Amino acid sequence: MNISVPLEVSTPDLASYDVILINSSAGKDSQAMLTHVVEQCDAAGVGRWRIIVVHADLGRVEWPGTLDLARRHAEAYGLYFEVVRRELGDLLDQIAQRGKFPSATARYCTSDHKTAQVAKLMTRLAKAHRRRNPSTLFRPIRILNCLGIRAEESHARAKKVPFGPDKAATNSRRIVDRWLPIFTWTQDQVWTTIRRSGLPHHPAYDLGMPRLSCVFCVLAGSKELVLAAQHNPALAEEYAAVEQRIGHTFKADLSMAEILRRAKEPVR
Template structure:
């Protein structure tokens, strides 16, 4: 089915956050496309949320990940990122109102979709595949997703848009095994044991993850904890209903006092998920490919 789907498509948009799931999804789709000689159909799309929202180097990493397969890469700027969106609206997003996803990613990607379809110059309805690297084990909502579905909201008389989740049934172990086996480059935030490469302070992240994010900011010399807590105070809206980001910063300071600054080594993500031998093998593969 994947080979037939890629062959039938006029264009495939591979949405890349630079994170681990979109990385293995990109590797899988590019592999399939290469088998049927259709890599020219792929456009890797990265929505850049800016340095007030994302970890350093994410955009460059996403571009390098696409370049590994010789694929076209387009980055979409989001103006002021999550921080600017919150400032403008006077409140943080939450699980029920994920304004960051709709305003900073989906809406902007749809504008690009229109330009790509126009450039095809077809005299018929174009078939466009939107490839998303989500996995069912991440949340109950994602577990209800279908591997393949027509996007009725985005489709129109000019384009039939199909949403495809190529790694929907992959486990987290599957993801790290593919990264390790293929020597794929991932973001060092994972080595600091951040579970996802989302916004630095994601409204969907748990308390302990946010505490670790604050500590990682301090280790990297990023001023984001101060920026976000100042914004909280200015707009009078807490980061989460249960607690403020200022509370998270206080807790992070306590952990730092007990444990010292956050430290990590290259390959710690592989070690944590697959063991020391896998980390050593990954280092050999990665550096061999890099040189």
């Protein structure tokens, strides 16, 4: 896949933000981003008390150990750690409620379980910062929202703007900018940064998984989904049961039942 990647991403004026929010899935990209942003803040003289790490907890659909690893990464740098989650149940619950699995064109898994929940956290953080800092009482709180998205991952991601205003998250009480600090990085740069940090990465990568998101991501390839099912058979069975109950397949061209069948085939 030939993807055109920008040459560089400029670093915003980190000292101008009241809160620097780092989204962590505990995956390799957010892990490398965390190390990079902390180093950039240290170099700019920005106190680590301004940096907050947030993990959007997806519940049972995440790889085991994901939440604990995200917390461990944050604590290694002495950073405050927040967990957000959808109050009405995890993703598999929502799939059963909606009667449809997410898709590339209907990614409610991201919008409802991540974006919307992080926006609620921003509201709480802005209020808390204003209480602790009376000098900010009569102005919007400035928040820098950092995400570990890389252009190399897909054509769709390569089209994203690596830094700019987040109009959907901005309101009269807060001004939010979105920054993709490692947007131009290669996978080699990501792993080099992780090794240099000395912090552990999630073992799912050692199994051969290319990304750490939901165990069964609708955007993943069939090979990765079968591998995930081999290591998470009970969860795959839960997905297959929901699939049968709602009458909607996991992917239009690939059911979870078929993924399970392939996962149970003897290795040749």
